[in-house]
Amino acid sequence: MVTTDTPAVQPSEEVLISIVLPVYQVQEYLPECLDSVLGASQSFQAVEVVAVDDCSPDGSGALLDEYAAQDQRLRVVHLPQNVGLGRARSEGLARARGAYVWFVDSDDRLTDGALAAVAERLKRTDPDVLLVDHALVDPDGGVERNVRAHLFRDAPETFTLAEHPGTLDLIMTAWSRVLRREFLLGLDLEFGHGYYEDISVTYPALLAARRLSMLDRVCYHYRRGREGAITNTSSPKHFDLFGQYERIFAFIDREAETAEPFRGAVFDRTVRHATTVLAAPGLVPENMRRDFFRQVSEHFRRFRPRDYSHPSGLRGLQYRLVERGAYPAYAALEPVNRLRLALRTPLGRGRRAARRAPRLAATALRRAYYRACLLLPVDDGLAVYAAYWSRGYACNPAAVFEKARELTPGIRGVWVVAKDRTGSIPPGVEYVVDGSARCLRTMARAKYLVNNVNFPYELPKRRGAVLVQTQHGTPLKKMGTDLRDHPAAAHGMNFDRLVEQCGRWDFLVSPNPHTTEVFTRVYPGDYEVLQTGYPRVDRLVNASPDQANRVRSELGIAHGQTAVLYAPTHRDHQDQATALLDVRRFADQLGEDHVLLVRSHYFDTPQTTPSRGVVDVSSHPSIEDLCIAADVLITDYSSVMFDYAALDRPIVIYAPDWETYRRARGVYFDLLAEAPGVVATTQAQLAEIFLSGEYTGPRVAKRRSGFRARFCPYDDGHAAERVVRSVFLGELANTNRSAPTGS
CATH class of the missing domain: 3.40.50.12580 (CDP-glycerol glycerophosphotransferase, C-terminal domain)
Structure with missing residues (x-):
């Protein structure tokens, strides 16, 4: 390939930093970028810019030549054909002369004084890689600092990756780091082809570096939402991601002595990256989403480390579904992912500031997450217990739980409890905090559900699960649908929703015939009544x-x-x-x-x-x-x-x-x-x-x-045993069974 270069001019002093600037269809943004590097806002002069015109069809090439004529620090390489961002960077790197190289995107800009700050840190610390902080610039001009800026504040001046592994959580773009040129060339790496071309270099460079430094200063403004940017473009080229991942893991295999300890963290980041791309609306074309997911799943199974364990929460559920190749279940999580992405935008953050938005967003996340969890396999050995709206360990569910531990030790019991009531749980009793991701996942997978009130309406039981409604008292006062005539007591109760929830019950525990007659009428449903007595009363009778x-x-x-x-x-x-x-x-x-x-x-x-x-x-x-x-x-x-x-x-x-x-x-x-x-x-x-x-x-x-x-006709001290034998063991257990009279 024949290239055309502007004449090289010997700099007046040794070049410390070479800025490699690939250029393609950025005529609108290029002057601001060049001015931010070569203009009066930068006092540091021992810098060169190697601009690579990647056969740009607009006026970008001519603009570069105009600037080069005015400033000897700018050299322009004109490529005769378009080669893509990765190869354009490689062309620039081959011509760089500085001790360090900084790959800058030509639609972005450096902040005022950034070069002097970077140079001072490079001279003082002599790192293989210097990571610089950035801010995001919205189309309307709004600026927001990197959400992981705390990692820069907390880092020592120099360190190794083992000493500060959180560095792997930073954005893996080429423009976010300044690399020692000889160190980079010695790694024998090249930028990938197509989209996400930089990660095949940025990951290995970070893994191989023996000396790292982080500059707690915003040195770079990244333009967000630009038309034509890959983060804003629907294209099959997003599949290029997987080829770049192969390069990363090939490097880890090659340099196992230094890179192997970080295989798990890198693996986690790559899966997170891929699922984020899939979740972002409009990036992967709709007719290709299933195939993209298939490739994520293949990547997961191919590169998963032997000692890898899934993360917790929503991400952990995503990863399990990815590993299983369960696209329908994964697709059910898309509303959650899209909401999370929306909340990262300025509009989303504005909504979060509104009075009700956080609660509504959290509710939507919980519902979507729970619906996705329902698609996970049922755990036949899992029973979930709750009492009094998750107020703690109490009442009939507690009595059933204790007897189940005795009679069915193979069924694991887990309690749902409010965050401020966890102290009510006895030692040795497993629990999950109400509303947490672990709680939702546990409830969704459980074969058995036991409560003395209704579980939240938005969390219906899975198909095939068994829900035991124990209630918590013989009714003297009017209950259920009978409260339609007593609005002061009903407090706006949604009776249609109540009836719907009764339809979820499989068993209703009754302490006496009076309760059976009342409850089967006011709580209509196709459930079975267990006229066993109340399990909680066993404790009184046996005391x-x-x-x-x-x-x-x-x-x-x-x-x-x-x-x-x-x-x-x-x-x-x-x-x-x-x-x-x-x-x-x-x-x-x-x-x-x-x-x-x-x-x-x-x-x-x-x-x-x-x-x-x-x-x-x-x-x-x-x-x-x-x-x-x-x-x-x-x-x-x-x-x-x-x-x-x-x-x-x-x-x-x-x-x-x-x-x-x-x-x-x-x-x-x-x-x-x-x-x-x-x-x-x-x-x-x-x-x-x-x-x-x-x-x-x-x-x-x-x-x-x-x-x-x-x-009290059934209160002989064995009510809990009768419930356990009926529900968990499928025995008649000498219960006084009765079909409900409700419809």
Whole structure:
């Protein structure tokens, strides 16, 4: 190939930096680029520019000649035919004379004073490779510094790649580094052909360098979004990426002594690069996307290091799908990838600054990620548990979990718990944080799902999974679709969505026939009812005196004291909880031989101030333990009364607002007429009931017996076992099964 060069002019001093400038169809941007290198904004003069006119069809070649006529530091090489960016760089490198070479793109620019700053660092540190920081320039002129600028701030002045491996996270472009010329030539490398031509040089150079330095200064302005740039062009040439990767791994194989330790990190970067190209809208032509993905998958399997482990989160899921060649599942992740890319743009960042955008974006990411995870293989040995909207380890799911560990040790149980409630998880119990990528992936792959409320609507179970709805109480108050007539309690509930979620249930656990009749009507669905009793009640039925004494001791209940548990329910019709019982006064009325344990509902903020005779147990992790410790229960309309009845201990109903509650919330039976014990509607009555001992005796025991017969018929201490045998082992397990009456 015959080239035409401008005459070489001997520089007045030794050249430290040779800038190699490939030029093709950049007439619009070229003057700004040349001025930024040769103009008055650069005080450093020991520099040469080797500009390679790659047979540009516009006026770029003539512009170069005009500048060369004015400045002896500029030499122009005119190529007779277009050879592409990689070979144009090689042509320039062959003619460079500087101790260091900097490959600058001719549509970009250097910042003011960049050459002096670079030269000073080169002279002081003598590196093989100097990495310089950059900023992105938008078409509207906006400038944004590199998002990984912290790597420059944190790096020592000189280092090796082993000492600062995070360097591999920096952009791998030729223009982002200044290389010692003799070092580069000694590597026997050449820029690749086609797109992404620089990575076949930039990766090996970084791996081979014995001395690195990073300049914490923006020295380069990269023009983003220019028409015609490869990052903005749909083309089959994006497939050139894979040929460049082959060159990189061939170098690692060749230079294994120095490069092998970084094989895993380089592999991760190349896969990340390829998936980013595929995710960017419009880069890979639509009819070629599947084939591009196939080549990513082949690259993954071909070059994966033996000791490589997948990253966590969304990227880890992507990599697993790539490795499996699962394009349909991978394609389901595209909305996530595109949203992430959009949020990197100025418009996306503006949206993030809006009040609702972060929440909406996060929700969209979670949904898309979960949908993609549903396409992963089911894990038949995995069960996910949750309770009370991920508030912690509790209730029927906890009882089922414990029995499942005993009877089905091959099924791994994992709890979903809110980030601020992880402390409620007992030692040795595996958990995932609600909403995290690991949580979403775990839920999507689980064969079994157990909860006492509904899982989030946007996270439907996978096909073939088994969802066990345990619920968390016998219904006195109206529930489910019956709340259509009680808007104050419903609080804008979406009943269509509720019915849809009921359709996801496979099993509904029922504690008694009353609950079966109500729930199968108000929660319509084609599920199977397990009339087993509530698993959480097993703990009460099976509790020993030693267990009760242990809990009483932990709560500070003295020997011989009567422990009274006061556990009111939540009032849906009230904006905030109102204290209906003066607990300090009531404790004084009971006297020192009593202790009042006050348990606020989990929806309400505790209002109890600890005082003599009063203990606030609202944060105690186990309501079951509190029931075991208590000698008598005071409640109003809480379902705790139905559990506590299994202990056959006194229950007192304190219902000062019964008429208001039954109108606002609606109830299924008249509690005052069918109570399990004595009823008080004023605090004075309540105090008298205790002072007189009316809450005990044969008449009250008879009422409690009738209540237990109706609401505790299955409470024999084996409910959890029946659920586990039915769900996990597929046994009949002597359950009292009933088909739902709902439609």
